[in-house]
Amino acid sequence: GQQLNQSPQSMFIQEGEDVSMNCTSSSIFNTWLWYKQDPGEGPVLLIALYKAGELTSNGRLTAQFGITRKDSFLNISASIPSDVGIYFCAGHSSGGSYIPTFGRGTSLIVHP
Amino acid sequence: NAGVTQTPKFQVLKTGQSMTLQCAQDMNHNSMYWYRQDPGMGLRLIYYSASEGTTDKGEVPNGYNVSRLNKREFSLRLESAAPSQTSVYFCASGEGVYEKLFFGSGTQLSVL
Numbered sequence: 001g002q003q004l005n006q007s008p009q010s011m012f013i014q015e016g017e018d019v020s021m022n023c024t025s026s027s028i029f030n031t032w033l034w035y036k037q038d039p040g041e042g043p044v045l046l047i048a049l050y051k052a053g054e055l056t057s058n059g060r061l062t063a064q065f066g067i068t069r070k071d072s073f074l075n076i077s078a079s080i081p082s083d084v085g086i087y088f089c090a091g092h093s094s095g096g097s098y099i100p101t102f103g104r105g106t107s108l109i110v111h112p
Numbered sequence: 113n114a115g116v117t118q119t120p121k122f123q124v125l126k127t128g129q130s131m132t133l134q135c136a137q138d139m140n141h142n143s144m145y146w147y148r149q150d151p152g153m154g155l156r157l158i159y160y161s162a163s164e165g166t167t168d169k170g171e172v173p174n175g176y177n178v179s180r181l182n183k184r185e186f187s188l189r190l191e192s193a194a195p196s197q198t199s200v201y202f203c204a205s206g207e208g209v210y211e212k213l214f215f216g217s218g219t220q221l222s223v224l
Contacts, residue, residue: 009152031210042116042202042215043155050210088155092210099145100211104154 006089006103014111019076021106023089032072033090033100034063043088047074069094079110114138118203118216125193125223133188133219135203143206144186145170145213146178148199155202161186193223 006023013019023032031050035043047056049065049072056063060077072091076083086107090100116137125131137144146158157170161180175197177189190197200220204213 006154033212040217042204042217043213044215045212048212090213098143098209098211099157099160099206100213102155104152 004089004091004101004103006106008106009104010107010109012109012111013079015079015081017079019079019083019108020073021087021089022071022073023091023103024071025091025093026070028069028094029072029091030069030094031092031100032063032065034061034072034074035088035090037086037088037105039085043086046087076108079108081110081112084108084110116203116205116214116216118201118219120219121217123219123221125190125221127194127223129193130189130191131193132190133201133203133221134185135187135216136185137203137205137214138184139205139207139214140183141205141207141214142183143211144180145204145206146176146186146188147202147204148172149202149218150199158188158201193221195223197221198223 033048034046037043047063052069054065062075064073086105088105089103119134142163145160147155156172159178161167164183179187200218202218203216206213
């Protein structure tokens with residue numbers, strides 16, 4: 001089935017640093033979704049993107065729908081300890097199912 | 113607002129035992145899903161239900177059965193548990209043409 005390549009797999013950063021992660025696909029996507037999973041909880045939707053080039057912010061988080069429609073990026077500015085968790089990208093491929101495809105996640109650890 | 117509610121939160125089984133994981137959503141969503149999450153593997157779709165009365169296999173359906181009892185409830189059954197089914201299980205419901213998923217808080221299952 002469709003696969004999303006999400007990188008990096010894990011990140012260890014100091015509080016206050018900015019974070020960047022991305023997700024790529026070999027095929028065109030119609031939507032990109034970014035989820036965060038807090039430890040011991042289920043994933044929660046952070047940002048949804050629907051148009052190529054779209055740039056959307058949610059507080060300190062900013063996500064972009066790549067111009068090629070084959071990638072998406074998530075940036076976190078001025079990280080804080082509560083940013084710890086696993087970040088998943090997901091999306092719907094062009095001509096594919098209404099069910100989103102998920103990346104394998106980026107595990108973020110923030111040191112105070 | 114409860115959202116998606118899963119029970120139980122934790123469960124330990126012996127090999128060969130059976131059990132049912134319960135899931136209910138109060139958002140009037142048509143579609144519901146069961147995922148499993150294993151370290152480094154991301155979220156893998158077990159079964160889904162596009163609407164009341166329909167169910168379909170996902171990526172990893174072997175060893176599981178599901179029942180869409182009504183629009184609110186979608187249960188996952190392990191008939192004869194195996195150690196390979198040790199995992200964290202998430203139920204989700206979805207809305208929209210390009211589905212945005214809302215997840216429960218998960219069931220941590222250990223099969224000894």
